[in-house]
Amino acid sequence: MTSSTQARHHGGHSHAHHHHDNTYLTSTNKKDAGVRITRIGLFVNFFMAIGKGLGGYFLNSQSLVADAFHSLTDLVSDFLTLATVSWSLKPPTARFPGGYGKIESMGSLGVSSLLLAGGIGLGWHSAEILYSQVFLDVAVAAAEHGHGHDHSHVGGIFGHSHSHNPADMGIPNVHAAWIAGGSIIVKEYLYRATMKIAKERKSSVLASNAVHHRIDSLTSIVALVAILGTHILTNVSWLDPVGGLVVSMMVIRAGYTNTGSALLELADVGVAEDIKDSVRKSATKALSEDSFASGRVTGAEVQVQDVQGVKAGQNYLMNLELAVPSDWTVKETRLIEDAVRERVGAKVRGVRRVRVRFVAKSEDTPDFTDEFIGADVSPRSSPEPEEEKDAGHDHHLEHSQDKFTSNDDVRRRH
Template identity: 60%
Template structure:
């Protein structure tokens, strides 16, 4: 599961739904190297978001402002994770029988919505700057029609800034961000290898992927100064970073929405549960008589709610199946990270075509098409009683 998370970082460019940090962010053991490096990373995100935001505004760099927003969403994601982790790990209650995990999913949806909106607005702003520079007549016309968000006069001031390009000092901020993120990557990965921690390894990859946007910012800011009449490179960098942010935002929004819609868990999790369950069965004398037929589950924030269907001899007693249930639950719960609930269903091994689908009530036997007999009787009795009461009133009248 965690390895899958690491691969996601590499393939999708960025992932903001990183509840994997929480084990270290909420730990009270400040001397632990994993806790220390994770909190240093959080502090670095805070400093970089503020530094690049102020620097981008002062030095007129679209790319740096976009990168600052990127760092800010990381920070918001970390704090939102901290705010929801306590809720998401609470035990189930009568009001929330499957637990509170979806609270974290809602938090992730909030962060990804920020990413989508912010990325779109940044891209729009960068596109507007490019329009003002390369197509001033169209920009003037759009400004008079009120299509440009900043107005006609402000559009000219933007054009003036773009013509001069970003201040070269903006490049130092971008370069500093790359250095810090690369150092965080190496320091975190070193501890991850020592601990054999896929959680920290995933966090390390997160730092390295973050530096990609800073590299884009550095190249575009530097290019605007190295090449003649290349001041347009900076807003192009801002546009590229905004597209990266939008892509990440869409990916995370899709993941959160699917989770809220109770999409099935990934195959890797099913395989892990199957492997642990089979090892548990191998430790008991009658385990060879048990057949694992199906495994399914849903994800609820950091929690996995899994179901296993097992076929057993029909002569087995309830006590016997109960022993198997406890054995399997204990083993899977201790070996597979994230399992919050493990539900087991036992069916006789003489019946072959049994699946979880049979748990759903078919449409042709729903209460609307054939009400329960006692319900019909109650309705008939109520109707008869009402009629007698009305007749009695009429007679007395």
């Protein structure tokens, strides 16, 4: 089974985000080891995001605040999946003929946009602190050099007081390192536990979830280095906001990538090539089985000419074009259609609709583009459809004829 993923890049590395396969997250089989470790990871992410956020705020660590916000990028995706899975899997209706999958796409756009805006805000705040710290150190050094290291001055060149209070200087509390260090240990444990099950089952889905935990531990390492560096080294109060800026750039890139992906999905961009290949292979396999009820119909005579589709949330809406002998009847092609639809739906996860179009075998190989109405056919001179214009013209003629007959009758009476 092949799942669609969208890469999220983090400063040279990448991992799938939001549109990864959520099989274990949405499964009702709570006794399954893969489901259990996935749910544990979800709750751990939730409490750690809150803990790092509060710790970073009260302990004056910009890098820890940014790391907490980074943890939300995966967490909100999982909660979005849980909130929309029941909607996205609803059967289509007359009002929503394509199903309800786009509801998840709309939610993804909203969440990704918030993450993008939050990442920009965090980055801007870290940059402001970094700017003030760098120029404060320069100003203080210049003032001390000019005043013989007299610390009694207030304001300095840039209006800052030269205080030895670590909080005033933007230095995080050393206890913030415990939170960052604890996050590294917990996330590394989740990585190893999830990867162990993934290897046992040869599951790419669980392996992807394990990588998520490893990436989160790496961002916590950035925060830990930034926090400890401000206490171990001298005159590096700028190191913590640098760590916050680095992590916020990761969040910005993630938000930007996911916002673009959500917009493309809402615009009905075509599905990834690996999904097309999976659908094509499953359809070809169904045709090769030759298990049809009619002796004249054989799958060997059918060719899969084109595969297209769009993604709606977790659902794939696929279109297949099959070439068959020109003398086949509708009843015979229906046998092929049912077999292909059943096989593709059973083998390719997420496929919710398979629409099949049959064309006769020929030298030409038409594709789905011929379903669109050409510019020379579409009415452009008037917004009024031709049949309505003709009907209005006929009504005008009838009215004129009635008026003419009525006037003629009046003349005869006179």
